Amino acid sequence: MTTGNEKVFHVGVDVGGTNTDSIVLHPGEAESPHRGIRSSFKTPTTADVTEGISLAIDGALKKGSIDRNQVSAVMIGTTHFINAVVQADDRNLRKVAVFRLCGPYTRENPAFFDFPPILKKIMNGHVAYLDGGLEIDGREILPLKEAAIRQECQLVKEKGISEIVVIGVFSPLDYSGLQEERVKKIILEELPGVDVVLSRDIGQIGFLERENATILNASILKFARRTIRGFMKAMKSLGLSCPLFLTQNDGTIISAEQAQKCPIKTFSSGPTNSMAGAAYLAGLGTNQGDELEAPVIVADIGGTTTDVCALLPSGFPRQAGTWVEVGGVRCAFSMPEVVSIGLGGGTKVMEDENGVVTVGPDSTGYRLLTEGLVFGGNTLTATDIVVASGKEQIGDTSRVSHISEKLVSAARMEMKRLLERAIDGMKLTADDAIVVLVGGGSIVQMDSLKGVSRIIRPSFYDCANAVGAAMAKVSGEVDMICITEGKDETKILEEALALAAKKAIEAGADPNTIRTVSIDNMPLEYTAMKAARLLIKVAGQLSKDALMKPLDDGVPVEEYEEESSVSTSISAISQKEKDPREFTNSPSAFTDIRTYKPEVDSNGTWWVSEIDAEFLATGCSVLACGGGGPGYMIYQACRAAIQAGHKLPVVDIETMTDEKGMVFGSVSYGAPTVTSERLPSGTEGASAIDGLLTMFPGAKPAAMLSIEIGGMNGILPLMHSINYKTPTIDGDLMGRAYPRLYIMTPYLFGRSATPCVQSDGMGNTVAVLKADNMHKLERIHRKAALEIGLFSQMAPAPLTIKDVREVGTLGTMSLAWYIGRGVYQARQEKTSIIQAILDANPSGKLLYTGKIVDVRRYVSAGGYTEGRVRLMALSREEKEFGETSFTETRDMVLPFQNEYLLANLQNPDGTEETLSMVPDLISLIGSDGFALGTQDIKYGVRVSVVSFVAHPHWYTKQGVATGGPREFGYDLDFLPLGNPYYEPKRVTKEFRASA
Structure with a gap:
């Protein structure tokens, strides 16, 4: 009391x-x-x-x-x-200056570049590239230069900018705060009173996404x-x-x-409030050590939509992936993983002339109280169906007495199906779930739900969002990369948990109530020693000290004044004047994909456009087989080059003569985690190729070529063609992505990989002139990669044009383009994305449609990320894309070593049926048509597994031995996919202009 x-x-x-x-x-x-x-x-x-x-x-x-x-x-x-x-x-957003502490890095991806045009105009005030930044192991890239920082401050002052962002490479790992904090101190000495926002206070590892989030934060x-x-x-x-x-x-x-x-x-705290409030009201998952009888799913049903989210045992919602979009800008901050469907109290119910009943997604929304039948309107809604069913007494019940039992029954079944599908999409196992219903529209749930053991509609269900706010806890987070080689991993974890707890206490948590919310331990890929990324979150109740602090912002209530909104250099833009194209950064967003034609001149040269680059990035993700590195940054760099006026030519090798010039290329070499943080300088590949040129006196680059078409490496030669004024040959040396240097087609035919040169953005260059075998060459370069920061460009020995004709996998850039175009056209026309991919590469086959229910990762002794991902089948009703005839019900397991190696169906007796294996290509395609790399896979994501026949080079005896299952430790004979191989059609031939 x-x-x-x-x-x-x-x-x-x-x-x-x-x-x-x-x-x-x-x-x-x-x-x-x-x-x-x-x-x-x-x-x-x-x-x-x-x-x-x-x-x-x-x-x-x-x-x-x-x-x-x-x-x-x-x-x-x-x-x-x-x-x-x-x-x-633009009345409430302000211009921002960005100070990047990066040394020579990150310049290939300028700040603000991936912002929608309208936000870029409003916010882009100034960008400075300064010495500083850290390597993954904490070493300085370059020491800070105070004079340069003060000089940039004066430029910012001249521009009248008072919001400044400071972002350093790997600054979340700078636990003492030496670099960003020191720069902030210098800025405030030069510009007293400005707002300085440090990126390490805003986001986690992922440079571009953290920078974007910090910019938005500063602007607002x-x-x-x-x-x-x-x-x-x-x-x-x-x-x-x-x-x-x-x-x-x-x-x-x-x-x-x-x-x-x-x-x-x-x-975006609203959905989280509802989910957390629902857990509290239902008394589920709110105490440390709670053993839940079943998975818990929350469905928040409003007037227009239903938001569905899974709860962790801690009572917190399961979180979404590593980045989210805010206003069209990729950002890195925590958000719950929510599936939204068009079902709410105001959802419209319609019956066509054939008696087919549909529910939603159109809705009366907030107009329900005037447009719904029981409220005197003329629109049949889900609420009216509830009243007609006799489940609720709302409004004038006589106004729905004429609705037939058949219509009511059909509508109820459709609402039931919509909920079942959304709930099942959030489940990670086949076990029945407990469902907590909240929100004012939750009355639309009237029937039992398949896959649900218990339905709870707690008291105060209609204000769960406010309850979630009132009972929220204080958290502390740690995102760190640890070298675990030869160390006590248990002690490392304990120290990380202690650091997270310290942050929570500093934020106002009661030390006695702090509990662990989540621990994510992810081994780093491609490292020559054991290392892992730890993401840890803890939370606790507010401490008495925090609650004793009075409400005081230093402004007496009688002196509050509305700060005038300082206008930007852009005049105020009314909503009516805003062009929808200004709100997206997608080049293809307002293009009719059916009629789009790439530019190919009469000589057969394809001049890559921004839209072409978008298609290529998506297609390369599909051909990456889970590897190849993240392609988003190189795609944006390619767009920046085109906007700067550079020409990016692609040619078919048939248009080239066997001249003396040589064909060069490079491949990204290192860990994707590093790639996402220490963005490239753009000079790494040129440094590596220049190093090779010193070993071939008189050699002249005649063309560039992808080493592997998968992921970021597929687009890479387009950037090299700028430096060397050469075209890029339509093709590569893998026809896919592979994790090891020696698994390339030239080496199947006895070509030499040496000399082989590796370089970072600082100009540090390592060359191996000769190695007694390919495995030794790989080990040497892996060790060198660790020393130069776990991201570099590798340039293997060049080839002649004649060599490329004989040993290359040709036409793969065209293949990636056609796959990407198919994906974007399917999105635009709302047709099957998977079928569009298969149409672009007829050698392909849909193996499976399901959702990820388990991911296991570890690093092998060779430094490769190994693991297994398990998928659970989707029913036909819940598929959003793919062949409707696909009826597989068994789970599928895909082992991977950076790339997916096998696709195995799991039989009830414990045996496996292999549907596909390397060297054939296996790819996991998301619902948006973009493929998931092994670094991207996470629980609950819906995917389709597609396999393609490998290039004939891989079907040779040497090809199977080099790139087949035994190379990766599986005692299996190669089992071909069974489809014929189709030579890719060429963009340069289909769209070539008349002479």
Whole structure:
């Protein structure tokens, strides 16, 4: 029993698009039937968000007769800040200067380049490339140069910019904060009063995504500060003196002070609030050590959509992948993995002339109360079906009495099917799940659900979002890369957990309540020694000290003034004047793919465009077989080169004569994790090729060639062609991606790999003139790669044009282009993406459609990432793409060593049926048509497994021995896929202009 003025109550607020909800929670009464909720209140969201929050809080306090002196904290969840970015609101977004601490690196991918045009115009103020940055093992790339930093500050001052981002390569690993913090100190000495945002405070490893998130955060700082101070003003006007917290994207909270510095961490807290609130209300997964009887899925059903998310045993939602898009910008921050479907209380129900009943996705949305039948309107909605079924007494029930039982039954079955499909899509096993239903539209669930053991609709289900805000915890996170070779891995993990706990305590968590939320231990690929990336999150209840802090931003309530919105150099743009093309960074977004033709001149030279590069990137991901490295950055670098006026020619080898010139190329060599952080300088490949040229006096580059067509390496020669003024030959030396230097087609025919040269962006160059065998050559270069930072470009011995004719896998750039075009055309026409891929490469076969339910990774003694990914089959009803006739129900397991090696169906008796194996290609295709690398696979993702016949070079005796299953440790005879090989058709022939 609470007496006197003891501060015990939490007030939770969630600002939604339609309503603002508020609840009063007593955390000490969590075990009571009402879960500690004393009152709830709902009010329409107002144009002035602060006004709506005031009404909601005041209403909840009065309804529960709560003394305002007894409120210990207010927690608010809002999408107010993200809306400014999504809408490109130039009244509240400001120009930003970016200081990159990178040495020679990252220049191939300029800051702001992958922003949609309208956001780039608003935000791009200044970019500086400065010495600094770290290698993966903590060594400095280059020491900071203070004079250069101060010089850039003066340029920023001249431009009138007051928001500055500082981002250093591998700065999340700089635990002492030496580099970014030191630069911030110098900036503030030169420019007192400016806002400086450090990337290490915003995101995790992944340079481009972390930089983008930090830029958005900086651009919105003043707007966020003004808004949060408005929240504080509202609290003061209500007589509340307790601290204010805002909910974060991951389901935890930060103080108002911290939120004013990092508003991006609150961008998408709404869905997380609902999921966490549902878990709390249902009493599931909220205590450390809880043993759940079944997987828990939350379905938040509103007026328009249903959001479905899986809960971890900790009670937190399962998180999405390593990056998300905000306003068309790739960013790195935690967000729940949510599947949304068009089912809600206002969803329209339609019956055609043949009696076929459909439910959604169209909806009346917030107009339900005027357009739904039971509310006097003329539209049949899901709510009307509920009333007609006799499950609820809402509105005027007589207005649905004419609806036939057949229509009601068909609509109910369709709503049931939609929910079942969404729920099953979130499950990781075939076990029945517990489903918690929340949201005002959850009344549409009326029937039992297949694959669900128990359905819970808890009390206060219609305000779970505000409950999630009120009971949110404080978290601490660690993202670190550890060299584990010869070390006690248990001790490393303990130290990382202690560091995460320290961060949580500093953020306001009670040390006695801190529990582990998640541990992700991911071995690094392609390393010559054991190393792993650790991502750890812990969380705890607010400490008494944190709750004792008074509401105080240093501004007396009577002195609050609205800060004027400082306009950018772009004049205010009205929504009506905004071109939809300004909101996307996709070159093909507003192109009719059916009629698009690449530019091929009368000589047969294909001049690659930005759209061609987009197609190539997608096609190369499919041919990568899980390897090849992430292609997004080289694709963007290619676009930047085209925009800068560079020409990128591709030719068929048939148009070339066997002249004396030689064919060169390079391949990325290192770990994808490093590639994503220490972005290339753009000079690595040229340094390696220049090193080779010194060994061939008088040699002249006649053309460039992909070493492997998979992933980032497929597009790489286009960039080299700029440096050497040469065309790129349509082809490569693998026809796919392979993880080892010696698994290339020239070496099947006795060509030499040496001399072989490796170089980093600093100009450090390693050459092996001769090695007694290919395995020795591989080991030497792996060791060198570790010393030069685990990312380099490798240039093997050049070939003559005659050699390429004989040993190359030709036409593969065209093949990648046709695959990519097929994917984009299928998206545009809403047809089968998988069929489009198979049409582009008729040698292919769909092996499986399923979802990832298990991933195991480890690093072998040779430094290769090995593992297995298990897939569970999808039913025909839940497929979104692929052949509808595919009916396999067995699980599939795909072993991998950087690339996928086998595709094995699992029989009930424990035996396996192999459907495909190397050297044939095996690829996992996501629902968007982009293939998943082995570094991208994660639980719950839906994929189709497609296999293609390898080039005939790999079907030779030497080809099978070099690239077949035995090379990777499997005592298996090669089992061909069974389809014929099709020579790729050429872009240069189909689209060649008339002479």
